[in-house]
Amino acid sequence: MNEDQLSIADTTSDRPTSARAYGWLLGGKDNYEVDRRFIRAQLEHHPAGLDITRQNRLFLYRAVRYLTVEAGIRQFVDMGCGLPTDANVHQVAREFAPDARVVYVDIDPVVLAHGRALLAGDASTAVITADMRDQDAVLAHPDVERLIDFSEPVAALFLSVGHHLRDADGPSASCAP
């Protein structure tokens, strides 16, 4: 399977998507056989992929803990957040800072659907569908304006998403403050 066959966001079950396939690697249940088949094929060539995925997630926990405890950050924008898993950014941050506010951003609308279910009734966290390469759209989103105070420090997380940015996307500009 090549890059063009792996979809970033495809609401059908015809092609694997990044969010569903990665979610399955993390033990998630919201995926289709096409996602699992894609991952099995990848692991045949690159068996360490499973460990790397889980290590990436452990890095997320360490980074959010550091940002919350050591850096005093209370606001997070998680770009390319993926499907909810067992410990998401707001849950990790709130272990140390109960007042932490989080906006999850993903281009795949399936993430919004599952995120909303997880976050129902949580006024300090939102999930939005947006392209992280379009900073203006992210910054202008009503949930970002509602939850994020840009006069205070904000952590923008870009975790395990670099492979979705091509040179033509200008990754240094996409991720710049």
Ligand SMILES: C[S@@+](CC[C@H](N)C(=O)[O-])C[C@H]1O[C@@H](n2cnc3c(N)ncnc32)[C@H](O)[C@@H]1O
């Ligand atoms: C490999 S997963 C990483 C999930 C999570 N960040 C983590 O570290 O566990 C990549 C996610 O980035 C999302 N994504 C890819 N391109 C994107 C874009 N241009 N804007 C927003 N999200 C994007 C995909 O839909 C997918 O959910």
